[in-house]
Amino acid sequence: MYRLLDVLPVFSGDDRISRLFTLVPGSDFGADALSAIDALGARTVPWSEACGRTYDMVVAASPKGDLRLLRGPHVLVPHGAGFNKSIPGEGSADSASGLDPAYLRRPDHDAPIALHALAHPDQVARLAATDPRAARHAKVIGDLTLERVLAxxxxxxxxxxxxxxxxxxxxxxxxxxxxxxxxxxxxxxxxxxxxxxxxxxxxxxxxxxxxxxxxxxxxxxxxxxxxxxxxxxxxxxxxxxxxxxxxxxxxxxxxxxxxxxxxxxxxxxxxxxxxxxxxxxxxxxxxxxxxxxxxxxxxxxxxxxxxxxxxxxxxxxxxxxAFAPPGDAVDRLRTEVYALLGLAPPIHGFTPRPLPPPAPATRVPAAFDVHVETTAAGTRITRHPAGTGPPGHHLAVEHGSAGEQLARSAGLLYRRPLPASTAPVDLAWTADGWTRHALSAYPNCRSAAALLPSGRCLLRVRGHEQTYAVQVEPRSEEGRIVRIDPAVALSAAHARLVSPQPAPDSHTVLNCLIGERTFRITLRPATDTEATQVI
Incomplete structure (x- = not known):
């Protein structure tokens, strides 16, 4: 069904064409296909009603089922790319699904296949080798899904x-x-x-x-x-x-x-x-x-x-x-289908529609087992979502995003800035106030940190008199800027400050290693301005 949605735009902008959808009975996947069509707002026709009409053209992405009962010239488009699979126990043995002569042969009283649109000359040759009669209506059109991908x-x-x-x-x-x-x-x-x-x-x-x-x-x-x-x-x-x-x-x-x-x-x-x-x-x-x-x-x-x-x-x-040289599949298919309809194609051109941006992950981990390795080049930080592997040097947890049980187990607890408030009378933490509160409310926590709107972080370590400002410098790579999540820099600073080494009392530079990259982290006493910033 989704393949059809890539093909049907060849008729876009033509008010002479009406598009109707029906579902051939017998598919195990019918309910999902109908749901997808409904989500698009397309018109559907029950199968029993569809078989009682005559159509100017029937476009399908599979020859299987009782498709032959739909009256009108049939146009078949590929269901996938390459015809790589045969389905055991279905159709002819060892025949590619989609090129199987068992589904392509049509008795004279059934609706004919007027065009079998294929993506590569080898596919026409494979079809001709198994069923020369079916191959008479096969033509190399190209792959319209590929055209969208390349566009x-x-x-x-x-x-x-x-x-x-x-x-x-x-x-x-x-x-x-x-x-x-x-x-x-x-x-x-x-x-x-x-x-x-x-x-x-x-x-x-x-x-x-x-x-x-x-x-x-x-x-x-x-x-x-x-x-x-x-x-x-x-x-x-x-x-x-x-x-x-x-x-x-x-x-x-x-x-x-x-x-x-x-x-x-x-x-x-x-x-x-x-x-x-x-x-x-x-x-x-x-x-x-x-x-x-x-x-x-x-x-x-x-x-x-x-x-x-x-x-x-x-x-x-x-x-x-798998694919003929791309670039003109839309024009080829448009020419063929309008010739079958006996209509002149619209004068406006058509280019493949770019694919929409994908949606991000619906679940984002907010707690990490952080593995720390001290090397001559710096401190290597490797984070894995909490619970997916062995425990690390410390558990770093984002307060307000992870569950309370994880927050109470955290060695490093941090908070990101909240969106601007629309309350008529607002209440907000300062960075210093929240880190003090966190260490008091979570006695197992060794460090608490607030990510500031500026990108710097305020870090408070249990037992240390002073608070620290943590900032990570971006890297420049061939005209691009690479930045890391400030929470990664906090883990590097936390590992340094809870180590047996003496606490730094002035500006200190740490090298943080993430994969093949090295980032410079500055660690210094926080200023009063940073401590009183609202988060």
């Missing part, structure tokens, strides 16, 4: 900003549907990766095929993925967000589903496989070729090594095997 690549920075990725590496997992999918074969992988990857170096997302979401339901899916989602993993919408997340990605973990081919077509970035074989993947298909040439991920703990083992080339080659 949106310049929005990568905007997508990453919407996701809150920043300077982190965005690792995306993609799962097809069915028993051999990532989400079925490796259900614990998202949670293990969320626990393995440092929060300040990586962001995680999972793209799940709409069929799998439809079978489980959103509630059941999110409950199964709760540990990873609680750690900040993104679960994009299956309509358009999945593609914008792939554009934003730095690396991919895939099974044998075709979503990986869109990622490879956008740019040749690292991709690794978790596919372990089975009866669905067709050898020699674009995904089959890709999976044969990319690294395998065995254990979640080996993800960094697997990504480093990727060498450029396989992704680009797989995309070339």
């Amino acid at each position: 949106s690549t310049s929005l990568r920075d905007r997508y990453r900003a919407a996701l809150g990725t920043g300077a982190r590496e965005l690792l995306v997992l993609v799962s097809t549907w069915g028993p051999e999918s990532l989400i079925r074969q490796h259900p614990g992988l998202p949670a293990r990766l969320a626990a393995q990857l440092p929060h300040d170096e990586y962001q995680l997302a999972l793209v799940v095929h709409p069929n799998e979401r439809g079978l489980l339901g959103t509630y059941e899916l999110t409950e199964r993925l709760a540990p990873a989602l609680d750690a900040g993993m993104i679960l994009p919408d299956p309509h358009e967000e999945w593609a914008s997340v792939l554009i934003a990605a730095d690396a991919l973990v895939t099974d044998h589903g075709s979503a990986a081919l869109y990622y490879c077509a956008a740019r040749d970035r690292p991709v690794v496989s978790v596919h372990r074989g089975g009866g669905e993947l067709i050898p020699g298909s674009p995904m089959g070729v890709l999976l044969d040439r990319i690294p395998q991920l065995g254990r979640a703990e080996n993800i960094a090594d697997a990504l480093r083992a990727y060498r450029p080339g396989p992704g680009h080659a797989a995309a070339e095997a």
